[in-house]
Amino acid sequence: MYAKFLIPVLCLLAQPVWAQTLSQTLSNGLKVIVKEDRRAPVAVSQLWYKVGSIDEQTGKSGLSHALEHMMFKGTPSVPSGEFSRRVAALGGQNNAYTDRSETVYYEHIAAANLPEVLKLEADRMRNLNFSNRDFLNEMNVIREERRQRTEDSAAGKMWEQVFLSSFTLPAMRASVIGYMQDLHTLKAADLRSWYKQFYAPNNAVLVIVGDVDARATLQTVENLFGNIPAKPLPKRNHLAAEPAERAPAYAETESAVTHRPLVALSFRVPALKQTSERLPYALDVLSDILAGHSSSRLDSRLVRGKQMLLSADTSYDMLSREMPLFSITAMPSENVSPQAALNALRAEIRDIAEHGVSEDELKRVKAWSAAAEVYEKDEMSAQADMMGRLEIRGFSYTDEAEIRRRLQQVSTDDVQQAAKLLTERRSSTVIVFPARQ
Amino acid sequence: MKSFILAAALLPAAAFADINIQRWHTPQGTQVLLVERHENPIVDVEISFKGAGSVFNPDSSTQTAEFTAALLTDGTKSLDEEAFNRRSNDIAADIASSSGQETATVSLRSLSQSTNLTAALALLNESLTAPRFDAAVFARRKQQAVTALKQRETTPDFTAERMFTRLIYPHHPYGNSANITVAGLEKVSLDDIRAFHRSRYAKNNAVIAIVGDVTRIQAEKLAAAALDGLPDTTQTDSRIAPVDKPQARTSEMPFAGEQAHIVLGMPLIQRNDPDYYALVAGNYILGGGGFDSRLMKKLRDEKGYTYGVYSILEPASQAGPLRIEYSTQKKNARASLANARSVIETFIAQGPTEEELKQAKANIVGGFPLRFDSNAKLVKYLSLIGVYNLPDDYLQRYPEAVSKLTVQQIKDAWRRRVNLSDFSTVVVGAE
Numbered sequence: 001m002y003a004k005f006l007i008p009v010l011c012l013l014a015q016p017v018w019a020q021t022l023s024q025t026l027s028n029g030l031k032v033i034v035k036e037d038r039r040a041p042v043a044v045s046q047l048w049y050k051v052g053s054i055d056e057q058t059g060k061s062g063l064s065h066a067l068e069h070m071m072f073k074g075t076p077s078v079p080s081g082e083f084s085r086r087v088a089a090l091g092g093q094n095n096a097y098t099d100r101s102e103t104v105y106y107e108h109i110a111a112a113n114l115p116e117v118l119k120l121e122a123d124r125m126r127n128l129n130f131s132n133r134d135f136l137n138e139m140n141v142i143r144e145e146r147r148q149r150t151e152d153s154a155a156g157k158m159w160e161q162v163f164l165s166s167f168t169l170p171a172m173r174a175s176v177i178g179y180m181q182d183l184h185t186l187k188a189a190d191l192r193s194w195y196k197q198f199y200a201p202n203n204a205v206l207v208i209v210g211d212v213d214a215r216a217t218l219q220t221v222e223n224l225f226g227n228i229p230a231k232p233l234p235k236r237n238h239l240a241a242e243p244a245e246r247a248p249a250y251a252e253t254e255s256a257v258t259h260r261p262l263v264a265l266s267f268r269v270p271a272l273k274q275t276s277e278r279l280p281y282a283l284d285v286l287s288d289i290l291a292g293h294s295s296s297r298l299d300s301r302l303v304r305g306k307q308m309l310l311s312a313d314t315s316y317d318m319l320s321r322e323m324p325l326f327s328i329t330a331m332p333s334e335n336v337s338p339q340a341a342l343n344a345l346r347a348e349i350r351d352i353a354e355h356g357v358s359e360d361e362l363k364r365v366k367a368w369s370a371a372a373e374v375y376e377k378d379e380m381s382a383q384a385d386m387m388g389r390l391e392i393r394g395f396s397y398t399d400e401a402e403i404r405r406r407l408q409q410v411s412t413d414d415v416q417q418a419a420k421l422l423t424e425r426r427s428s429t430v431i432v433f434p435a436r437q
Numbered sequence: 438m439k440s441f442i443l444a445a446a447l448l449p450a451a452a453f454a455d456i457n458i459q460r461w462h463t464p465q466g467t468q469v470l471l472v473e474r475h476e477n478p479i480v481d482v483e484i485s486f487k488g489a490g491s492v493f494n495p496d497s498s499t500q501t502a503e504f505t506a507a508l509l510t511d512g513t514k515s516l517d518e519e520a521f522n523r524r525s526n527d528i529a530a531d532i533a534s535s536s537g538q539e540t541a542t543v544s545l546r547s548l549s550q551s552t553n554l555t556a557a558l559a560l561l562n563e564s565l566t567a568p569r570f571d572a573a574v575f576a577r578r579k580q581q582a583v584t585a586l587k588q589r590e591t592t593p594d595f596t597a598e599r600m601f602t603r604l605i606y607p608h609h610p611y612g613n614s615a616n617i618t619v620a621g622l623e624k625v626s627l628d629d630i631r632a633f634h635r636s637r638y639a640k641n642n643a644v645i646a647i648v649g650d651v652t653r654i655q656a657e658k659l660a661a662a663a664l665d666g667l668p669d670t671t672q673t674d675s676r677i678a679p680v681d682k683p684q685a686r687t688s689e690m691p692f693a694g695e696q697a698h699i700v701l702g703m704p705l706i707q708r709n710d711p712d713y714y715a716l717v718a719g720n721y722i723l724g725g726g727g728f729d730s731r732l733m734k735k736l737r738d739e740k741g742y743t744y745g746v747y748s749i750l751e752p753a754s755q756a757g758p759l760r761i762e763y764s765t766q767k768k769n770a771r772a773s774l775a776n777a778r779s780v781i782e783t784f785i786a787q788g789p790t791e792e793e794l795k796q797a798k799a800n801i802v803g804g805f806p807l808r809f810d811s812n813a814k815l816v817k818y819l820s821l822i823g824v825y826n827l828p829d830d831y832l833q834r835y836p837e838a839v840s841k842l843t844v845q846q847i848k849d850a851w852r853r854r855v856n857l858s859d860f861s862t863v864v865v866g867a868e
Contacts, residue, residue, distance in 0.1 A: 038476075039474070039476050039477075039810070040806060040809075040810035040811075041806055042806050042807055042810045072728075081728065081734075081738065084727070084728040084729070085728065085729060085796070088726065088727070088728070088729050088796065088799070088800045088804075089796055089799040089800065089803075090799070090803060091799060091800055091802065091803020091804035091805070091806075091807070092803075092804060092807075093804065093807060108807055109804075109807075110803060110804075110806055110807075113803075137738070137739070137740075137741040138741070139741075140741030140742075141737055141741050141743070141744055142744075144696070144741075144742070144743050144744045144764070144765060144766065145744040147695045147696050147764075147766055148696060148744050148764050149744075151694065151695045151696075152593065152694040152695055152696050152764075154591075257591050257592075257593075257693045257694045258588065258591050259584075259587040259588045259590065259591045260584065260587075260588055293526045294522045294525070294526060295519065295522040295523045295526045299522075300519055300522070304518065304519075304577065307577055307580070307581075310581055310584050310585065310588070331588070333580070333581070333584060334580070334583070334584045363527070364523070364526050364527055367526070367527060367528065367529045368526065368529045370529070371529030371548055371553075372529075374477065374478060374479055374548060375479060375546065377477050378477060378479060378811045378812050378813055379811045379813070380810070380811075434591075435693055
């Protein structure tokens with residue numbers, strides 16, 4: 001019935017819809033990637049800075065994120081609040097986020113207005129000049145953000161505990177938003193100095209996807225950013241000091257606003273360093289076998305079969321710059337204790353370590369990951385995310401195809417090896433109990 | 438900088454002329470809307486059943502509509518739950534079902550190549566026409582729904598929104614979804630669910646939205662195949678009574694945690710409301726426009742009370758809510774609420790400034806293409822156009838209508854329609 005489709009698709013692929021991707025590093029070190037995608041008259045711009053919470057020092061947690069807020073508070077030519085107002089007036093949407101290893105500013109806009117947005121980004125890359133009054137008010141906002149997302153959120157509490165219990169290096173332990181006590185003591189001068197150190201073209205990657213001419217856009221970027229001087233960059237924190245194996249860690253809290261407890265079982269595992277490695281791909285596939293889709297093991301066996309969990313999820317970012325965690329998080333069902341839930345999760349890992357997985361399960365995961373590549377093309381920002389993340393984490397955006405190819409080559413043996421890596425000596429366990437009334 | 442704003446205002450007419458919606462009715466009365474997009478080999482389908490949402494629950498204290506929709510994708514007569522899941526995952530098809538207020542929806546995302554799409558469509562059809570409604574699965578769903586409800590009751594936003602809906606729709610079926618209780622969940626039976634499915638899922642109340650790599654001819658076959666085997670006509674009435682004039686009510690609840698969560702507003706806007714665009718543009722200026730909005734400027738940028746405050750309009754067949762919502766630490770609850778009320782009162786009394794309206798138009802009109810720049814977003818708009826019988830050129834008319842608004846029209850609409858003394862208020866975490 002649908003056999004006819006294949007032909008028009010193949011014809012269209014030859015046309016310049018996904019026309020080309022061009023990349024250039026300006027003489028000041030700014031890496032620029034422009035991908036043409038002509039399906040709608042819009043464009044996405046993402047400016048990635050290589051600085052995040054893992055770059056911070058004791059007592060100054062939350063610095064990178066606080067600076068992200070202040071980036072909207074003005075330059076001499078674009079006063080406080082004007083950045084967002086101007087992007088909105090251009091019909092655009094904009095925002096920013098801070099993560100452990102990067103800070104990202106993004107705009108989504110009619111393609112014709114892209115040059116104006118880039119001009120604003122170039123301006124605040126070197127001319128940020130916020131007032132002390134704006135700083136003091138914004139710290140109130142950030143403390144409210146922390147109350148909302150961490151203090152009053154059971155999942156927020158859980159993730160804060162996961163990093164606290166999994167690592168010993170202060171910069172690896174602290175959550176991105178920072179400890180509340182630090183949010184009371186950070187100074188405007190700390191943020192200004194952080195900006196001077198890390199916000200430079202040679203510490204940034206600019207990714208653009210959209211209905212643009214790649215060559216002309218590279219020229220626009222050169223015109224707007226090319227004269228911003230490069231800076232000597234500070235040495236980043238040395239994060240490799242922690243050995244993967246040590247005594248198992250355990251933490252619990254009794255302070256969360258929640259009906260059911262939450263549990264997290266995390267393991268210190270390797271990140272992908274070279275595209276030729278095997279284990280990180282296998283860990284990624286293992287993560288999907290456990291919880292990547294509705295017939296994955298945790299869903300079919302523990303949420304549905306034994307009905308021990310209300311929900312379960314896994315996370316593993318093989319592109320981490322620092323040592324990543326392979327985490328399994330779950331909410332136990334009524335009358336199931338957190339310990340019983342944790343034991344059930346451990347049993348699922350042990351089962352794969354001892355008996356492996358079936359070819360059918362592996363095939364299913366690969367079918368999903370092949371389709372996901374196509375589904376992701378529906379959204380320009382998903383395409384930009386992938387390219388930006390690769391670049392900022394030490395790879396090239398051109399590595400995407402090779403990484404996807406190697407994910408498709410993972411074998412059942414590889415998955416079994418990955419499960420064997422998840423030992424007690426790499427683990428940390430967190431239980432978040434409901435607050436006592 | 439002025440020139441940018443002009444450029445943005447000039448852009449849209451040209452930018453959207455190319456959304457070509459093909460729309461037809463099948464002989465059985467199914468409405469189908471299609472936008473062909475052949476660049477990417479995927480297909481998104483969304484099937485909405487009018488009259489199958491929570492408003493139409495036979496007993497307003499139960500969750501029959503919600504359970505019916507959920508169970509559709511939990512196995513079929515020929516495939517038990519696990520087999521159904523395995524088959525859809527084998528072909529990487531995303532099949533999901535959910536119940537909203539007025540409609541229930543089943544959606545599919547699939548690769549467009551025939552091996553995938555044909556199999557995905559067969560599963561979709563089975564879930565609509567031959568759902569398993571398995572007793573053991575239902576028992577588990579119920580148990581999980583009870584735990585999930587207890588869990589959501591510990592989150593301040595859910596608790597506040599549920600109470601707000603109860604306050605503004607005390608006797609109207611728009612309040613049904615907020616009547617969720619453990620007792621109500623436990624009262625639903627499989628017989629209720631089978632009866633609801635039999636009487637409310639049919640060809641004549643279905644709206645099928647399709648976006649992606651299919652031709653018109655393929656889409657016609659797809660639409661027929663998806664519903665093949667459903668009854669031709671629904672056996673029930675899906676009209677909704679008008680909403681009573683709002684009466685202000687207040688609820689203050691103690692709550693654990695550091696913040697208070699605050700919701701205020703009233704029933705206000707219909708999908709075919711004559712004041713639709715004046716209310717939408719005014720809402721952007723009051724609290725819908727993010728950092729452009731008066732509420733955000735006052736409560737976040739000036740006072741530092743909150744991480745974010747938003748006002749939202751939810752148009753429906755009858756009056757849907759205007760809702761203003763934010764969190765703040767408990768000790769600031771009263772002061773922030775006084776500030777919010779004063780911002781709202783001033784806006785209703787004075788209307789927007791010329792400058793504010795210019796900014797709102799620039800954003801709504803200039804940003805319109807972003808609302809459907811992916812297939813996933815566009816299919817939602819097609820569903821909306823179909824379910825509410827909006828015109829084929831709705832996506833062109835919307836920005837045109839907004840660009841013609843005057844300050845006086847907005848001021849007039851808000852003064853006639855919105856009155857702060859009609860607002861209900863919920864404070865979860867009151868001290």
